[in-house]
Amino acid sequence: MSNRAPSLGIDIGATKTQGIVLDAHARVIADRVRPTEPGPDGVVATALAVGRECLSLAGLDVTDLGGVGIGIPGRVDHRTGAVSTAVNLGVDHLALGSVLAEELGAVVHVDNDVKATALGAADYLRTRDADLTYLNFGTGIASATLVGGRLIRGEGNLAGEVGHVPVDPSAGRCGCGQFGCIEVLAGGGRIADRLAATPFSLPGLLNSAEAGDQTAVTEALRIANGIATAVQLVVLAYGSDRVVLGGGVIRTAPGLVDLSRHLLAQRAEQSSFLASLDLPARVVVLPATYPLAAIGAALSGAGQRGQG
Amino acid sequence: MSNRAPSLGIDIGATKTQGIVLDAHARVIADRVRPTEPGPDGVVATALAVGRECLSLAGLDVTDLGGVGIGIPGRVDHRTGAVSTAVNLGVDHLALGSVLAEELGAVVHVDNDVKATALGAADYLRTRDADLTYLNFGTGIASATLVGGRLIRGEGNLAGEVGHVPVDPSAGRCGCGQFGCIEVLAGGGRIADRLAATPFSLPGLLNSAEAGDQTAVTEALRIANGIATAVQLVVLAYGSDRVVLGGGVIRTAPGLVDLSRHLLAQRAEQSSFLASLDLPARVVVLPATYPLAAIGAALSGAGQRGQG
Numbered sequence: 001m002s003n004r005a006p007s008l009g010i011d012i013g014a015t016k017t018q019g020i021v022l023d024a025h026a027r028v029i030a031d032r033v034r035p036t037e038p039g040p041d042g043v044v045a046t047a048l049a050v051g052r053e054c055l056s057l058a059g060l061d062v063t064d065l066g067g068v069g070i071g072i073p074g075r076v077d078h079r080t081g082a083v084s085t086a087v088n089l090g091v092d093h094l095a096l097g098s099v100l101a102e103e104l105g106a107v108v109h110v111d112n113d114v115k116a117t118a119l120g121a122a123d124y125l126r127t128r129d130a131d132l133t134y135l136n137f138g139t140g141i142a143s144a145t146l147v148g149g150r151l152i153r154g155e156g157n158l159a160g161e162v163g164h165v166p167v168d169p170s171a172g173r174c175g176c177g178q179f180g181c182i183e184v185l186a187g188g189g190r191i192a193d194r195l196a197a198t199p200f201s202l203p204g205l206l207n208s209a210e211a212g213d214q215t216a217v218t219e220a221l222r223i224a225n226g227i228a229t230a231v232q233l234v235v236l237a238y239g240s241d242r243v244v245l246g247g248g249v250i251r252t253a254p255g256l257v258d259l260s261r262h263l264l265a266q267r268a269e270q271s272s273f274l275a276s277l278d279l280p281a282r283v284v285v286l287p288a289t290y291p292l293a294a295i296g297a298a299l300s301g302a303g304q305r306g307q308g
Numbered sequence: 309m310s311n312r313a314p315s316l317g318i319d320i321g322a323t324k325t326q327g328i329v330l331d332a333h334a335r336v337i338a339d340r341v342r343p344t345e346p347g348p349d350g351v352v353a354t355a356l357a358v359g360r361e362c363l364s365l366a367g368l369d370v371t372d373l374g375g376v377g378i379g380i381p382g383r384v385d386h387r388t389g390a391v392s393t394a395v396n397l398g399v400d401h402l403a404l405g406s407v408l409a410e411e412l413g414a415v416v417h418v419d420n421d422v423k424a425t426a427l428g429a430a431d432y433l434r435t436r437d438a439d440l441t442y443l444n445f446g447t448g449i450a451s452a453t454l455v456g457g458r459l460i461r462g463e464g465n466l467a468g469e470v471g472h473v474p475v476d477p478s479a480g481r482c483g484c485g486q487f488g489c490i491e492v493l494a495g496g497g498r499i500a501d502r503l504a505a506t507p508f509s510l511p512g513l514l515n516s517a518e519a520g521d522q523t524a525v526t527e528a529l530r531i532a533n534g535i536a537t538a539v540q541l542v543v544l545a546y547g548s549d550r551v552v553l554g555g556g557v558i559r560t561a562p563g564l565v566d567l568s569r570h571l572l573a574q575r576a577e578q579s580s581f582l583a584s585l586d587l588p589a590r591v592v593v594l595p596a597t598y599p600l601a602a603i604g605a606a607l608s609g610a611g612q613r614g615q616g
Contacts, residue, residue: 131462148461154455154546154548154549155439155547156547157547158544159545159547160547161545162544162545164544164581165537165541165544166475166540167473167474167475169476176579176581176582177578177579177580177581178579179578229473232473232474233545236466236472237467237469237470237473237541237542237545238462238545239460239461239462239463239464239465239466239467239468241463267486270487271485271486272484272485273485274472274484
C-alpha cells in the first residue's frame, strides 16, 4: 500500500460531487463536496472545481499525482473514459476522460460509480484479494464484483446487471419490459411507485410494518425478499465472500438489511445447501458517510485496482 | 500457443475416462477412452491406465510433459488437488492430485470438470481472452465462467452454482430444499422424475410436443424456460459474450437449444433491454464428440489457463 504517488478521486453523483486525495499510504488527506451542476458542461466544471480544491487542501500540484480517477453513474467505457446515458446528470454523451485529462494535465481513469464503490469497499475492508460484490439499490439495481481482487467487467462492461433476472412472475412489470425482475421487488423506482398508492413512505415503512399494518408488512417483505434474492444470486454466481449493500433504498430504510438477513436465515432452514453458505454472515453494510466511491476512484486512477 | 511442452489431460467421468495429449501447438496428438472403475482406487487406476496409454500412443515419456491436468466432477480444491463428494464416482474424499503426482512423477493440476470444459470451449472457439460461460445441464446444473480469459472461482470455488437461484416459486421443490430453483426446471434429475409419471422420455419429448401433446408441450417449455433463464442470468451477471451449452440434458435432447433460443427471442420482444443483448446469438453448442474437458484439463495442467 505504500511508496506510491498520491492520487485524486472524484465521485460524481446526481446531487453532489465528492473529491478526495489519497496519500502514499492510501489515507485520505483532503476531501471536498460540491453540489453537482447538471449537463455535460456542469459535470465537467463541478469535477474540475472539486478536484482543484482538493489539491489545494492537500497542498499538492497535479504533477505530484500518480493519477486521477472518476466514478460516475451511467454507461462508462473505462478504456476511453466516455460516458453515455447518465440520465440523472443530464448527460447523453460526454468524453469525460479526455476532457478532464486535457484540463488537468493528468492521466484520468473513468469508471462506473458502482464499480468504484466496490473497489472502495474492498479497500475499507482491507481485503486486497477480495471476493466481494457491491450491490447498489438505487432507482435501479446494479452490482460490481471483485474476484480475487479484480473487477469483473464482461463484454462491454455488461457484468453486474443482476437486477434484470426475473425471479417472481407475479410481481409485475419491470421498466425493462420483463415481468418480475429483482428490480421490480427492490429497485427504488418501483418501490416509490407502489408506496405512492399507500399512506407510507420508505423511511417509515418498517415502523408501520412492526406496528402491524398488513400493507406495510407485505411491502417490506417484498423489498427484503428482492434484496435477499440479489444477495443469494451474487454469492452463487460469483462466490462472493462479502456482499456490501448500499444505495438510496438501503440508506433510506437501513432496517431492510436486518430484515433481508432474517429472510436469508429462513431460507437456510429449508435448505442445508444454503445453510452451508451462511448468507446472512456475508452481508455487510459500511458507514454511509464514508466516501467509498471517491476512494475507489482514486485507487483505480492510481492504477492500483480495477484495471483487469 | 506454440513453443511449450506437450501436456496430458484426463477427463474422469461417471461412465468413461478420456485422456488426450496436446502437442506444443495445442493440437491433439493422442487420445484414449476407458470405462471408469468406481471408487477411489478405481478412479486412480483408470486415470493412470488412460494416461499411460495416451503417452505411449504419443511416443512420449512423462518427463517430456509440461504438466498433467485432470477434470473430475464433485468438489475440487484446485490448489491441493483434493476431490470430495464426487457422488457418481463413488468417491467421498480422495487426494487425487498428490496420488497421481506420486505415481506419474509429474506436476498434476486437478480441477472441476465443468471448469475444465469452459477452458476447452474457449480453446475450441479460439478466444483466449474469452468472456465465456459454460453451462452444464447434467443431473444438476452448474456453470464455469471465464472473464477476460480467466476462470472465476470465488471463495472456496463456489462461483457458478447458478442452478440454485429460485426463479419460479410455483415450480416445486428442489433437491437443495428451496422451491423453484432453475435446477427444478432444467436439471436432468428433476426432469427424469417428472417424465417418469408420463409416457415420454427425454429423447422423444420434443417430437411429442411438436405432434401437439399438451403434456409434452408443457414439459418441453418448462425445461427450455429454465435453460433460457440460466443463459440470461449468466450474461447479466458475468457479461458473457458466448454461453456454451452442454451436459446430458442437451446431448439427449439437442432440440432444446433452439427452443431455448426461441424463448429468449420472445423475451426480447417484451424488453428492448434484453433485445439489445441479443441473447439467442450468444448461445453456442459445440460438437458433443469433441473432448472439451480433457483439452481444458491439459491446458490448465500445462499452466496455460485457469490458474487465476
